[in-house]
Amino acid sequence: MTAAELANHYRAYIVCLNAQAWPALADFVHDDVVHNGRPLGLAGYRDMLIGNFADIPDLRFNIGLLLSDPPRVASRLNFDCTPKSEFLGLPVNGRRVAFSENVFYAFRDRRIAEVWSVIDKAAIETQLA
Numbered sequence: 001m002t003a004a005e006l007a008n009h010y011r012a013y014i015v016c017l018n019a020q021a022w023p024a025l026a027d028f029v030h031d032d033v034v035h036n037g038r039p040l041g042l043a044g045y046r047d048m049l050i051g052n053f054a055d056i057p058d059l060r061f062n063i064g065l066l067l068s069d070p071p072r073v074a075s076r077l078n079f080d081c082t083p084k085s086e087f088l089g090l091p092v093n094g095r096r097v098a099f100s101e102n103v104f105y106a107f108r109d110r111r112i113a114e115v116w117s118v119i120d121k122a123a124i125e126t127q128l129a
Contacts, residue, residue: 007068030111056083073105099123
């Protein structure tokens with residue numbers, strides 16, 4: 001894929017997440033996906049995302065920054081949401097918080113094979129203070 005094709009494919013992945021279109025996730029995520037060094041596989045990755053939406057019912061992925069350099073994508077995802085209870089070990093408990101996540105992806109065979117993700121926990125801590 002070209003850089004533009006990979007960026008568009010990634011945008012389609014974000015649409016899939018926001019629609020919670022779990023059967024389509026296999027179009028974007030490799031069967032042997034690894035997340036932050038943990039081998040999850042497609043089923044584990046899907047379960048992680050389903051859990052995220054269960055914990056944060058108004059969760060929506062918003063691309064703030066997107067860089068594509070095949071076979072890698074770098075993205076800054078912005079969130080403005082209301083976790084139901086504890087989030088990242090913080091007592092959010094239904095308060096609205098805004099934060100970002102910096103994510104790097106490695107693609108293999110047009111699908112995400114590896115994900116490195118860091119959430120700006122300090123931004124949430126500041127809002128809860």
